[in-house]
Amino acid sequence: MKFFIDTANLAQIREANEMGVLDGVTTNPSLMAKENIRGEEACRRHYVEICNIVDGDVSAEVIATDFEGMVREGEELAALHPRIVVKLPCTAEGIRAVKYFSQKGIRTNCTLVFSPGQALLAAKAGATYVSPFVGRLDDICADGVELVRRIVEIYRYYGYATQVLAASIRHTQHIVACLDAGADVATCPLSAIKGLLRHPLTDSGLAAFLADHAKVNA
Ligand code: E4P
Numbered sequence: 367m368k369f370f371i372d373t374a375n376l377a378q379i380r381e382a383n384e385m386g387v388l389d390g391v392t393t394n395p396s397l398m399a400k401e402n403i404r405g406e407e408a409c410r411r412h413y414v415e416i417c418n419i420v421d422g423d424v425s426a427e428v429i430a431t432d433f434e435g436m437v438r439e440g441e442e443l444a445a446l447h448p449r450i451v452v453k454l455p456c457t458a459e460g461i462r463a464v465k466y467f468s469q470k471g472i473r474t475n476c477t478l479v480f481s482p483g484q485a486l487l488a489a490k491a492g493a494t495y496v497s498p499f500v501g502r503l504d505d506i507c508a509d510g511v512e513l514v515r516r517i518v519e520i521y522r523y524y525g526y527a528t529q530v531l532a533a534s535i536r537h538t539q540h541i542v543a544c545l546d547a548g549a550d551v552a553t554c555p556l557s558a559i560k561g562l563l564r565h566p567l568t569d570s571g572l573a574a575f576l577a578d579h580a581k582v583n584a
Pocket of ligand 1: 372392393394477497499501502533534535553
């Protein structure tokens with residue numbers, strides 16, 4: 367399973383990249399706003415900065431909601447850097463834009479996916495990635511991981527090449543559950559990635575090894 371970090375924060379992206387396990391980055395307009403990046407030019411510079419840190423796909427989301435606007439914006443984003451993946455919402459216009467970009471060989475991430483039917487349309491349109499939102503489904507008492515599992519099963523059964531990118535991951539257990547569900551990618555906050563390392567037996571085992579080493583080397 368590939369690991370993307372779900373942030374526009376450059377320090378966190380660098381930290382995750384230095385761990386040596388990072389395969390890419392996802393951003394969205396809310397994450398860009400959180401970093402206080404204002405204006406089109408600043409956003410574009412920021413995407414290029416991210417691309418220069420990470421050797422992997424970087425999803426940059428369009429703001430337009432109409433087909434022509436999505437195409438214009440997506441083409442500009444894709445031209446910024448070869449690692450950019452154009453992120454488009456799973457609406458009728460967005461699916462049309464996914465199809466347009468896939469025919470032009472431009473990679474896409476179809477986002478805001480909450481049902482198997484939406485995931486089917488994204489795959490049929492040729493999306494590179496489909497992003498089911500795990501945490502937001504859990505927030506309304508639905509089962510986000512179960513959606514990931516169903517999409518993985520449908521894509522495998524019908525042979526769709528679209529990769530299932532589990533998004534809206536909120537904590538470490540979501541990552542492990544998405545791994546079990548067969549997700550191709552999980553995009554996660556840095557804290558959730560670091561959480562994978564945490565185990566009391568690792569800490570106590572290491573402490574005992576170091577104490578024993580110190581005893582004989584005193
Ligand atoms: C990433 O592609 C999504 O935009 C992001 O994971 C959404 O996460 P949230 O539901 O925590 O805002």
